[in-house]
Amino acid sequence: MNAKSLLAQAGLCLLSMVGNAREELPEKKNVLFIMSDDFNYWLHSIGYYPQVKTPNLDKLASEGVLFTNAYCSSPVSNPSRNALWSGLRPSTTGIDNNAGGYVRDRAGFEDIVTMNQYFLQNGYWVYGAGKLYHPSSMNDNPYIDKDNWSERYKGGTGSKGGKFLKWKNPGWSSMSYSVNEESMNEENCSDYEMVNEVAQYIKDYAKSAHKDQPFFIGCGVFRPHLPWNVPMDFWNMYKTEDLKIPESCLDKVYADIPWLKTSSAHRGVLDAGKWKEAIHAYISLMTMTDSNIGILLDALASTPYKDNTIICFMGDHGWHLGEKEQWGKATLYDEANHTSLIIYDPSAQGNGKVCRKVVSLQDLYPTLVEQCGLPAKADIEGNSLHALLQEPESKDWNKPVVSTYSGSNYIKTNEWRYVRSKGGDRDMLFDMVKDPSECNNLINDRKYAGVIKKLNAELDSILAIGTRLREEKLKGEKPQIPGKALTVKLGDKELKGTINRTCVKSKVVKRERLLLDLLSSDPYCTLIIYDESGKEMLKKTVPGEQDMELELPSGMGDGNYYLFVKEHDGSSVEKFVVKGKNKKKKNNNYYPINNLL
Structure with a gap:
């Protein structure tokens, strides 16, 4: 496997309308739904960190709609993914951290209809592979909604480490990386093995017994999740000494955020002089992930389904790489919540444009339902992004994003981000137009009392929708088994x-x-x-x-x-x-x- 040749393949027109005569397509659109774990908003197309190489996803972004201000529902995997698949916010189900469990184990939510289940009910052949729910593969774990898939790939995910450039952060033992002396292959990279399996599945679909059914194919790639185990060919695509520390990290004075301290993880990075090398490891895996996703996109482009398939790519939440002297996710700051999102719908009028409006991963369930022409669902949360897929620069779109983490709720509009923390001791207000790096907390500035009042009202109004949904579902409550x-x-x-x-x-x-x-x-x-x-x-x-x-x-x-x-x-x-x-x-x-x- 040669990384340079894989990157060269990105020049292929993945979504070209030119080609040979096609077989008759199903009436309903297909869906290729791709997730990447811990893939933040450093996607090259977004421009925050231009040194990263993601040519396949950049190509997809140029053909579809790139959402540069996409946010998760919670800044860790379990609540983010439960919210996405269930259509219900973390504030509604109570699953607002990684210890929150699985949505069907929550009283009142045992019989919810998940997104994969809804497509299954509407005649789709629904195939899942990799990390889609919180477990790292689609094996027989009950927490992957196992009864609501037509078929599953049960193999593993991730990539194996090697003997080169091994390092473990003494301030955060989970943060480690190493470079495998081999190039990427199916033995050292389960993500690569998986995407090749899924790619072949896509290519063979037209010959399958269920070829007359539209498909929903979900594929969850595990990297760049820790540990950062990188094949040598992708590591060699960068030089540590040439990489830059993001400008948003440098010489920042954080006003009125007294609780913001240098994390032990960041202290470990600084003491070892590993900041650029750690960035090197992370972006190498972003490039590896991009290469693997390119295999899926090339497979689809070779089939008769290429012009009738919605492609959605997303990271499940954000990830700090030194911003605010933090590493990882699980914070209330913007970097832990900001992620990448691209949607290509062959019928969308906004293809090829960039959307800078704030949107949420919570919006994907209602969006895909509408774009595929399925009956609308009234008992899920989020906003269909149909209008933005038609006109990404629409001035009429002003729908805020709401997220929750461990009892703290926060709201982001196109202008402001307001955090109403659990206990009220870490409340924050930031002017995202003037202060996108969130250096100046305005929460105690009386000039902004009106802004805070308005944002509180908006936040309460959105949370109340979830409260009503929860109360409705609890009417048929089944007893929970406590610890x-x-x-x-x-x-x-x-x-x-x-x-x-x-x-x-x-x-x-x-x-x-x-x-x-x-x-x-x-x-x-x-x-x-x-x-x-x-x-x-x-x-x-x-x-x-x-x-x-x-x-x-x-x-x-x-x-x-x-x-x-x-x-x-x-x-x-x-x-x-x-x-x-x-x-x-x-x-x-x-x-x-x-x-x-």
Whole structure:
């Protein structure tokens, strides 16, 4: 696989109207729906970071409508994706962080009709691959709405690391990258293996048993999600020393934002002198993702469906790369919420234009329903973008975007962004025309009291729609099963907790590391490990949402241990076993078994 040749392919006219005579097309439009995990708004076409190379998506943007001000419904994957597929805002379902669970497990929402399900009900053949819901693949996990797809690709996603340029951020252990000595291939890049499978599926569709049905094909590419494991050919397309730190990061003074502190992740980057190299890793994966998406677009362009298929590309939320001295998502700032969005509809009059109006990923469900001519749905939220697909520069469009994260709600218009934080201690107002980098918080400036009052009213009006929808659905409420409360007796101590989630990935640990997937609703949580006598073996405060390897202290021998995850509203507890800790390492460190508690 040669990255340069892949980029050269971007010169192909993916959506050309010129070609051989076509087979008869279905009456309804098809949909190719492409998602990329942690793909922020650094898309080359948007222009924020012009050094990034995304030629295939730039080509798609030039043929369709590029939305330069697209925002997620919540700045982490689980609530963003639940909102998109369910059509219901995080503020409506209560799923407003990665610990929020799955929408069908929420009282009143067990029988919602998801977007994929609605297309299935309306005669579409609905195929899913990759990370579309929060699980990283479309295997048999119940949280991918598994009963509402016609067919699924159940393979994996991501890319493998290598021995070159390996680095782990000491301030944020989940932030790591490495360069694979090989070029991209199906063995070292599951994203590449997946898109080739989906591409072949698209090419073969006209010969399939369901060729007379319109299709909805969803494909979720995992990169550039962490860890940033990059094949050598894509890494070599950039030189670290030539990359620039974004201007929005430099020499900024943040007025009236006293809680904005340098994150431990940013301190780790600065202390190691890794800022440009970390950007290098991230944008290399953006280019790899662009190359893989190009395979899908080329496959569609070779079929009789190319002129009757809506193509939608989106990142699921934003991502800081040093802006406001932060790395990652999960913040209330613009960078964590701003993402990329392109829609190509062959019948849209606005194709080839740029839309600078604020829009939301929440708008995609009603948009695709309208563009495909399906019956309108009254019980979902968001605005159809039909008018903007016809006239992207419409002066009449002034519909705000509303997002929610861990109890904080915020609204963005074409002029303002207002954050009404949980507890009110981190409220923010920014003039996005004069201050797009959000340096000057105007929340305490009396001159803007009228603006705040108006934005509060707009925010309340939009949230009230969700409240009414929730109340309507709760009329047929089914009982929820709460986390099981328990008291753990360890020696002379009685410790209370609940079993309400699983963060320990492997219950039997061999040697020195405990592999965790933390999904706390708190920005930080405290991890405490006790042995069976009640002795505290480890206590550590860590960011609440991350994959991490927790190094076990040397004093922990073989035996049973209990991990408590302490948050503001209580603790959850899990039991794990350390086995063979002092023996010579063999193969893997982790040996899973279930139901120890």
